[in-house]
Amino acid sequence: MSAVPNQAGSWSTLPNPLSDEILEQLTLMGFDTMTPVQAGAIPLFMKNKDVVVEAVTGSGKTLAFVIPIIEKLLRREDPLKNHEIGAMIITPTRELAQQINTVFNLFVQDHPRSDQLKLGLYIGGTTTLQQDILHFNKTQPRIMIGTPGRLEEMLMKSNKLVNTKELEVLVMDEADRLLDMGFSQQLNHIIAQLPKQRRTGLFSATMTDAISSLVKAGLRNPVRVVVKVEDLSSKGNTQRTPASLEISYGICDADQKWTQVIRLLETELDQPEGARKFIIYVATCACVDYFFKLLKRSPSLAAYDIHSLHGQMDTKRRSATYTHFTQLPPAVPAILLCTDVASRGLDIPDVDYVIQVDPPQDPKAFTHRCGRAARAGRKGKATVLLCRGREEAYVEFLKLRKIPLLPKMPELKNSNVVTFDTVEMNWDTYAYGDKNKELKRQRELKEFAAKPKKPAFEKDLKPKKSSAWSNKTEAKERKLDRRLKKDRKKDYLKRKQDNDDDDDDNDGDDWDELAKEERLAKKMRKGKISRQDFDTMMGDDDALDLVE
Ligand SMILES: Nc1ncnc2c1ncn2[C@@H]1O[C@H](COP(=O)(O)OP(=O)(O)OP(=O)(O)O)[C@@H](O)[C@H]1O
Numbered sequence: 001m002s003a004v005p006n007q008a009g010s011w012s013t014l015p016n017p018l019s020d021e022i023l024e025q026l027t028l029m030g031f032d033t034m035t036p037v038q039a040g041a042i043p044l045f046m047k048n049k050d051v052v053v054e055a056v057t058g059s060g061k062t063l064a065f066v067i068p069i070i071e072k073l074l075r076r077e078d079p080l081k082n083h084e085i086g087a088m089i090i091t092p093t094r095e096l097a098q099q100i101n102t103v104f105n106l107f108v109q110d111h112p113r114s115d116q117l118k119l120g121l122y123i124g125g126t127t128t129l130q131q132d133i134l135h136f137n138k139t140q141p142r143i144m145i146g147t148p149g150r151l152e153e154m155l156m157k158s159n160k161l162v163n164t165k166e167l168e169v170l171v172m173d174e175a176d177r178l179l180d181m182g183f184s185q186q187l188n189h190i191i192a193q194l195p196k197q198r199r200t201g202l203f204s205a206t207m208t209d210a211i212s213s214l215v216k217a218g219l220r221n222p223v224r225v226v227v228k229v230e231d232l233s234s235k236g237n238t239q240r241t242p243a244s245l246e247i248s249y250g251i252c253d254a255d256q257k258w259t260q261v262i263r264l265l266e267t268e269l270d271q272p273e274g275a276r277k278f279i280i281y282v283a284t285c286a287c288v289d290y291f292f293k294l295l296k297r298s299p300s301l302a303a304y305d306i307h308s309l310h311g312q313m314d315t316k317r318r319s320a321t322y323t324h325f326t327q328l329p330p331a332v333p334a335i336l337l338c339t340d341v342a343s344r345g346l347d348i349p350d351v352d353y354v355i356q357v358d359p360p361q362d363p364k365a366f367t368h369r370c371g372r373a374a375r376a377g378r379k380g381k382a383t384v385l386l387c388r389g390r391e392e393a394y395v396e397f398l399k400l401r402k403i404p405l406l407p408k409m410p411e412l413k414n415s416n417v418v419t420f421d422t423v424e425m426n427w428d429t430y431a432y433g434d435k436n437k438e439l440k441r442q443r444e445l446k447e448f449a450a451k452p453k454k455p456a457f458e459k460d461l462k463p464k465k466s467s468a469w470s471n472k473t474e475a476k477e478r479k480l481d482r483r484l485k486k487d488r489k490k491d492y493l494k495r496k497q498d499n500d501d502d503d504d505d506n507d508g509d510d511w512d513e514l515a516k517e518e519r520l521a522k523k524m525r526k527g528k529i530s531r532q533d534f535d536t537m538m539g540d541d542d543a544l545d546l547v548e
Helices: 020-028 036-046 061-074 094-108 129-139 148-156 175-180 184-192 211-218 254-270 285-296 315-327 363-370 394-400 435-450 469-501 505-525 531-537 541-547
Strands: 051-055 087-090 119-122 143-146 169-173 199-204 223-227 245-252 277-281 305-309 334-338 353-356 380-387
Touching: 020 061, 020 094, 036 051, 036 061, 036 199, 036 223, 051 061, 061 087, 061 094, 061 169, 061 199, 087 148, 087 184, 094 119, 094 143, 094 315, 119 129, 119 148, 129 148, 143 148, 148 184, 169 175, 169 211, 175 184, 175 199, 175 211, 184 211, 199 211, 245 254, 254 277, 254 285, 254 353, 254 380, 285 305, 285 334, 305 315, 315 334, 353 363, 363 380, 363 394, 380 394
Parallel strands: 051 199, 051 223, 087 143, 087 169, 119 143, 169 199, 245 380, 277 334, 277 353, 305 334, 353 380
Antiparallel strands: none
């Protein structure tokens, strides 16, 4: 999809001219003009103003702080000495910190004064605090980029490691998210370690009222920079999402959501000019794992390179997935299935389409998720699937938040979706993909089949009070049967006792005979002897004859 950059004049129009090396790098990147947020924020930052910058996703906020930081450090009269840092950038996620590090690196790696611009990335996860301390001591970074927890540890726990007294700039990217994620304590600890004479910048596409506490604690007379987007459908109004982003919604029953997702992916693939790179957001890490397997096994999606990303994955895998996905050529059909861990700030080139399987509770998350497409003026699409009835009001809710949802999802408009048929499933036939898990499952199935089928627990034998009527009848019958047996035994013992007391031998023989008969009958019932054996042992010759 073609890029339509939102231009705001040439770099040369900035009141404080940029250094040649920076301009050269911008030319190399093909960035001839500034974006509005860069034109608004860079001069203020350079003029020693604190800034609170709110501009739509993909509008170029990163360079709005990267460029002034580099320029400020290069213009220092006294170069930074060992252990001294000049700037710190705090982000809510590791991926975002890595991305900002990459952007800085484009400008500093070949810079003739790179010793004053060395980068240190501190995000935890893949490295221990000890390793990060070693790295700091060895490389002596001037710009620290990281997540709040690890940066706090570096400043507080390791004595005299980081000297902050010369720090010039502090940036909190996705500042509202830093607070939402409960990092305010770490942020306060970090800010307390920094000199008051510094510049501070807060950046996000969605600033909230909660940010005011951070502004009070960390900023001095800040200037607010808000870059608005005109809502072309209603004159004079503004919106919080990029103009080049087309947002639609689909309404369906809850059990049809994934049918619709797959349908949409198939439809785009069938079109020569259709979207190729998708990000699909789901609510939880477990959903990512589950639906990742499902999508991978869908034959109609075989052409897609499918990846998953969530916060419970180990950092190495997260990082490898993220790098791989960002580096895929635009023409390769690809899907990233993820949670909100990948919703903020990530600049993944050529994402054409964002699908939200469920609407997020926080409308800010909606804006950031959609904003992974249509970056830097490119065209992009975003769709949210809403449950018929209970989620339909979300459309009005977003309108109030200045997020216009345009048409209903065109792919869904003419679809005649039928609900799923009920199918009897034999789960025993479904194998695990993992060999070891499958071996274990097979073993357990065999063991289960070999076991006599009786209730697992004794208590299962006792019918529950609330059991069905037929069960109650059976229980009554069993009780009656037991009582009859008991009565017969009592009767037998009584008569045997009477017989023992009696002098009449014949009567005694009769009872012994009866007992013998009963014992043999029992054996026959249990299948230990045949009817023929029984008759023979009881001396019934007629019967023997008959059998012969
Ligand atoms: N002056 C420019 N001209 C053309 N493209 C630019 C310019 N500045 C930045 N870009 C490109 O715009 C894209 C988005 O930039 P960036 O990631 O800084 O956006 P953002 O405003 O921080 O978005 P988000 O709110 O999602 O974090 C990037 O791919 C970047 O390379």
